[in-house]
Amino acid sequence: MFYRRTAASVGLFAILAGCQTKTEPSVPVRYAIVRFENLTGDAALEWTGRAASEILSRSLAKALDGPVLTTGALNRTASALGGRPSSAPGISSEYEAAIAAGASRIIGGYVSRFGGGYRISSTERDRSLSGTGISVAEAASNLAKQFSGSASAPVTSSDEALRLMVTGAEGPSESSLPALRAAVHADPNLAPAWILLARATMATGDRSAAMAVINEARTHPMGSLDKANLDLEAATLGGDMRSKIAALRELSAASPADSDLPRMLAETETAAGDFEGAARDWQKLAVASPQNPEIWNQLGYARAWSGNYNGAVAALREYATLRPKDPNPADSTGDVQFMFGKFADASASYLKANSIDPNALNGGELYKAAWAKFRAGDLPGAEKLFSDFRTLRAKSNGATGLLAGDWLYRTGRTQEGIAAVRAEAQSAQAPAVRTAAFSQLAVWNLLAGDRAAALKDAEAAGQPTSTAMLTIRFAVLPSASAAEWQARTQKMINGANVEAIRTLALGYALLLDGKRDEARPVWARIVATAPATDFFSRAVYAKLTGAPKPLEIVPDPNSVNQFAALLDKL
Secondary structure (H helix, E strand, O other): OOOOOOOOOHHHHHHHHHOOOOOOOOOOOOEEEOOOEEOOOOHHHOHHHHHHHHHHHHHOOOOOOOOEEOHHHHHHHHHHHOOOOOOOOOOOOOHHHHHHOOOOEEEEEEEEEEOOEEEEEEEEOOEEEEEEEOOHHHHHHHHHHHHOOOOOOOOOOOHHHHHHHHHHHHOOHHHHHHHHHHHHHHOOOOHHHHHHHHHHHHHOOOHHHHHHHHHHHOOOOOOHHHHHHHHHHHHHHHOOHHHHHHHHHHHHHHOOOOOHHHHHHHHHHHHHOOHHHHHHHHHHHHHHOOOOHHHHHHHHHHHHHOOOHHHHHHHHHHHHHHOOOOOHHHHHHHHHHHHOOOHHHHHHHHHHHHHHOOOHHHHHHHHHHHHHHHHOOOHHHHHHHHHHHHHHHHOOOOOOHHHHHHHHHHOOOHHHHHHHHHHHHHHOOOHHHHHHHHHHHHHHHHHOOOHHHHHHHHHHOOOOOOHHHHHHHHHOOOOOOHHHHHHHHHHHOOOOOOHHHHHHHHHHHHHHOOOHHHHHHHHHHHHHHOOOOOHHHHHHHHHHHOOOOOOOOOOOOOOOOOOHHHHHHO
């Protein structure tokens, strides 16, 4: 289950930025420096507010009694919250983002004219400080020194470079690239402008131009934060998951206030199949935020996928303690137990989730419990639960015809299952249900060796509307040699970026044509490119190679895997 932090009211500004009482010891000190207000009276100087916060956040990054959130972290949170325009009047639009990002102290203020230059004034807790200078960069740097004698030098001394960078970051997309190119021309050592230019170039889809920007940026001096950001852009551009993980580690170390980065790191490790690494990083997050239930849930799954059953259950136990009236902790525990073949325990956990909320998953807990009972060897008990599932879902007009046919077929009532799905195919009003039903029949006919009937059902399914449907339509072609099947993929599956679809279709076609040996190397390629959490493909490959049995595949109460019976029969 996904949890999203709720943005606090901007009224908290008065607490955090003005008359705030002393921070409780249990709350980590974490600063955010939000966009300053432009009080010069000149709309052309709107950029000065962002320039001030950019210089201050970098100059004070290691100079205060706690880490400082980067402007990038605030922008990311603001985007998730649907932030207001940067020029919005009144309190800065970033206060909500700063609170949501975990800031316990917020520095804000305003920019005004002072003689022939600027005054930048700020308020944080009980401190009101200001700095003046002939330029915005100088005034912001002098203000930083008022906060701490350890403040570092400003990121640039060029107001023109700052103006162009802010214009490129916050202006219309059509003017972004020219402004950012001009910014790095005005100050070639303005590292954050290079990062923004790389991202803006990537957004155009011109990969070679984006890499050229990254390579040029690397010829200029950069601190650890900017280098890590640039490495992350390069890894994202190249699709290199290992490099992306390494860059996220560097970025997290360089930006300790940004609590989203460890989460992004753990999620990226999961996507890359590094479940042990993900579990370690979710564990670090759990230590830092022990009251966050989502983290314990994610830690439970990461540990399970890494093979650590006891650790997974322990994490989910913590999750249940935090959410005793939520069915999801029991559901997650059932999933982990099912993965490890502890089917009786899984059934009990799913039934516990159902008792907490019978409408959880629209009755899906009963469906999962039924499969767990069946796998535990209790068919009568499983049948009762499956019947209860259909009754409950029918109350919300939920369709269960395909699920019921799949249940009958895969629990030993083959002909009953076929009859149920054929009745569904012939009576379904929704085209999607009709297509799915006839496609399922086509797969079962192939498993029975009746290619003529399979072709007829595949044609009745109509035009393919998904990769699975396309794969089935391809697999019902006449039996052929592996070479001919390969040639067919080139002739019949066309379009951009279809190589993965061709490989998948070939893998299933060979298996459904009884060519296990020829299918084995194809499935090796499928697994190599499939998402790390595609456990079905890995289960197929394990059966083909005699590899150790992987984790069991958790039943899904909301969709039918039309190739599930193929795995059962391998």
